[in-house]
Amino acid sequence: MREILENMQIEKRIAILRQVSIFSEVDEKILWQLASMLGNFSVVEGETVFCKGDVGNAMYIIVHGKVKIHDGDYVFTTLADEDVFGEYSLIDNKLRSASVTALEETELLRFDQVNFYQLLDANAEFSRGVLRSMVKRLHDKDFLEEKLAESNLEISQQKELLQQQATQLEIANQDLQTREEALAEMVDKLEELYFLNEEKNRLLEKQKQEIGTQNLELMQQKEEILSQSEQLEFVNAELEKLSIVASKTDNSVVILDKNGDIEWVNEGFTRMLGMSFAEYKQLYGNNLFQVSLNPDIREVVNQSIKHKQSAIYTGKTLNKQGKEIWIQTTLTPVLDGNEHLTQLIAVETDVTQMKLAEKKIAKQNQNITDSIQYARRIQQALMPLDEVLNSIFPENFVMYKPKNIVSGDFYWLHTVNINSTKAIMLAVGDCTGHGVPGAFMSLLGISFLNEIASKIYSLEELKAYKVLNFLREMVKKALRQTGKENEARDGIDIALCILSPMSNKNVFLQYSGANSPMYVIKSNSTKSFMEGEDEGFRGDLLELKPDKMPIGIHLKEKDTFAQEEMELEEGDAIYMFSDGYVDQFGSEFVCKFLSKRFKQLLIDTQHFSIKKQYDILEQTLSEWKGEREQVDDILVMGVRIPINFDFE
Numbered sequence: 001m002r003e004i005l006e007n008m009q010i011e012k013r014i015a016i017l018r019q020v021s022i023f024s025e026v027d028e029k030i031l032w033q034l035a036s037m038l039g040n041f042s043v044v045e046g047e048t049v050f051c052k053g054d055v056g057n058a059m060y061i062i063v064h065g066k067v068k069i070h071d072g073d074y075v076f077t078t079l080a081d082e083d084v085f086g087e088y089s090l091i092d093n094k095l096r097s098a099s100v101t102a103l104e105e106t107e108l109l110r111f112d113q114v115n116f117y118q119l120l121d122a123n124a125e126f127s128r129g130v131l132r133s134m135v136k137r138l139h140d141k142d143f144l145e146e147k148l149a150e151s152n153l154e155i156s157q158q159k160e161l162l163q164q165q166a167t168q169l170e171i172a173n174q175d176l177q178t179r180e181e182a183l184a185e186m187v188d189k190l191e192e193l194y195f196l197n198e199e200k201n202r203l204l205e206k207q208k209q210e211i212g213t214q215n216l217e218l219m220q221q222k223e224e225i226l227s228q229s230e231q232l233e234f235v236n237a238e239l240e241k242l243s244i245v246a247s248k249t250d251n252s253v254v255i256l257d258k259n260g261d262i263e264w265v266n267e268g269f270t271r272m273l274g275m276s277f278a279e280y281k282q283l284y285g286n287n288l289f290q291v292s293l294n295p296d297i298r299e300v301v302n303q304s305i306k307h308k309q310s311a312i313y314t315g316k317t318l319n320k321q322g323k324e325i326w327i328q329t330t331l332t333p334v335l336d337g338n339e340h341l342t343q344l345i346a347v348e349t350d351v352t353q354m355k356l357a358e359k360k361i362a363k364q365n366q367n368i369t370d371s372i373q374y375a376r377r378i379q380q381a382l383m384p385l386d387e388v389l390n391s392i393f394p395e396n397f398v399m400y401k402p403k404n405i406v407s408g409d410f411y412w413l414h415t416v417n418i419n420s421t422k423a424i425m426l427a428v429g430d431c432t433g434h435g436v437p438g439a440f441m442s443l444l445g446i447s448f449l450n451e452i453a454s455k456i457y458s459l460e461e462l463k464a465y466k467v468l469n470f471l472r473e474m475v476k477k478a479l480r481q482t483g484k485e486n487e488a489r490d491g492i493d494i495a496l497c498i499l500s501p502m503s504n505k506n507v508f509l510q511y512s513g514a515n516s517p518m519y520v521i522k523s524n525s526t527k528s529f530m531e532g533e534d535e536g537f538r539g540d541l542l543e544l545k546p547d548k549m550p551i552g553i554h555l556k557e558k559d560t561f562a563q564e565e566m567e568l569e570e571g572d573a574i575y576m577f578s579d580g581y582v583d584q585f586g587s588e589f590v591c592k593f594l595s596k597r598f599k600q601l602l603i604d605t606q607h608f609s610i611k612k613q614y615d616i617l618e619q620t621l622s623e624w625k626g627e628r629e630q631v632d633d634i635l636v637m638g639v640r641i642p643i644n645f646d647f648e
Contacts, residue, residue, distance in 0.1 A: 010035045013109065016061055019076035020087050025136060026129030034119065034126075038109040049100040049108070049372070056089030056096055057113040066108025069098050080105065090116040213541055252327075252348040258341045260288035260301075272469045273325070274320035288344065293317055293327060305341055306331045314351065326355040329339020384413035392424060397614035401580070402633050403430045407636035409578045412446055416452040416462060416498075423462060423500040425453055428637050430516060430578035432490040432552075438633065445492050445551070447548075464498050464512035465563035472514075472551045472561075481553035491552025495576040499568075501645045507568040512561045513546025516576070519599065520544065521606055523571030541603055542566075573640045575602060580634035589628025602638075610640050 013035035017023050040059065043049060049060065052071060062083050069076045069085065076098060079085060085100065120127045120256045157356040241303050252269040256262050265277045284291045293315025294300055304311040319325055328351045334343040389396055398411060408431040416423040423513065427449065431441030456462050471494075475481075479488055481628045493515035499510050511518050520542045544564050549557055568574070582598050585591065588619060601620060617636060 015040060016082050020084050022130055022133045024085055025132035026545055027125055030126045037115050040109055040112050042107045043102040045102055045104050050096055052096055052099045053121050054096045054646060056094055059087045059090050059111045060085055061109040063107040063109060067106055068102050068103055069100055070100050104133045114416050153633040163522040169248050176322055220489050254346040256344040262286050263474050279529055325350055326352045336575055383411055393639040394642055395610040397638050399636040404435040406439035407633040408433050408442055409633040410442040410446055411637050413451050418459055423498050425493055425498050427496040428576035428635055431492050431495040441490060460464055464496050464510040465561040468512050468514055475551050476553055493550055493551035507641050507645050509568050511567050512563045514548050514551045518544045519575040519632045541599055568641050570641055570643050575638045577636040582631040583632055584625055585628055585631055586624045587628045609640060
């Protein structure tokens, strides 16, 4: 096996030696001998094989790797696998003309000059092969020199031709220069003529403009005369129209001088007051500041002149028959070019019927407001008293902010005692709409909840989800909702919970919701709301999620509402609310407050008392809303589980 590998290596070396010019005509058997005489060695990166100026005494073959042929920093070329260098050092001891250095780890084969001469002496056939290779190289050299001579001759001929062309080009350049000088002289003359022509044109244009200006002034004067004539005709026509209007209108028109003395009145003056101007003058006088219905008439006139605009005021007086009439006066100052008062024009309109209508509407509005205020008292009377809520939950707050006088939001509390089992039913509802329509729905919701609670006689019936099921059926029946098209879709979003004491002093919670969640915060809440959490605990805030359907008709209505149950401990807090707080738009940012901020606000204020928490929620809402209008009814209820959850 080893012999086979060595033969393969020698065959590879022979193939490389065949490419060396001095061995190209040597017999293969001799090359086999020569290949076995090659010495093997390695150099590392940066190691020099030989330096410039060294005596040439060996040829090298690269087995694998890479070297550079260089003179100092200047690199002539690089050689790699199977490349050969230094072959003529076998024949000639001439000094090396360049250095060879490894660019990477390189394996080399070396054939020394001594071995080469020994082979020449010992083998005549090898000598003849080398001579044949040298003769062939000389023939190739002669051929190349012959071709070089022919090329040099051709280059010499082309050089002579280029010299002739250069001479001709120089003559042409001299001729071109002469023409350019003549052309430049012509250009100078043309520029002089151009400037003279431009000056001529400028003078002509100036004269043309002066003539045009004179013609324009004449045209403007003509147009001004025509315009004044047309304006005069228009003014006369308008004056004629105004004369007709002033005489026919039911409005009173009065013209006064700058001192306020009446100069002229129209026929409407007489029709409005039922007396002539002479009668009026005899009864009241002739000066605005004496007869005006406005006690501040002097200040009104001064402000009207100052701001250059009409003043409007209303007052009442008696006509000739003694009937009380209301008159609205539009007083307009007439100023001259220096903005000095020259005249006053007063246009007066009888607005008695409008005033009577306003008085009637104001009375009706007051009656409606009184009725709504009474409805508000009724609505509040149906909601739990503060004393009742405080007796059960010493720590509680209710933020109740109707958008209008009455609200579509409501809260409800009911106590239950069944077979010595006590429970509190607590709910917060948000009815469709707000104002009077929402208030009607809230009264309906409270009444139905009271009716349902009064009919609970067993613990089996005391279930939050059953209460909502009954409430939904009663609302649908009352509003006659059957699912038909175009019928009312009014309803209630509600969160309802039932709290009952347990034997271990804890409280058992049942919750059921219609589009309205409930938040529970454990008494040991210390964590902060974590970004990106979508459901379940947010810090120590647990969101009890509602069914996505209202109390009322719904397209994707489920058969029953779901119910969640959990055990509460002393100090745990529960929150129920309408969507008014989270849907409120801010004054600085045009966006809603949103549930995310609301949840974090509740968590951040847990270490405060419930009353302090209410103050913070109130202040936060006020600062967020700013001057922006409240968009919906707002209701937030918060209670904290007391030490002994017991009640009568």
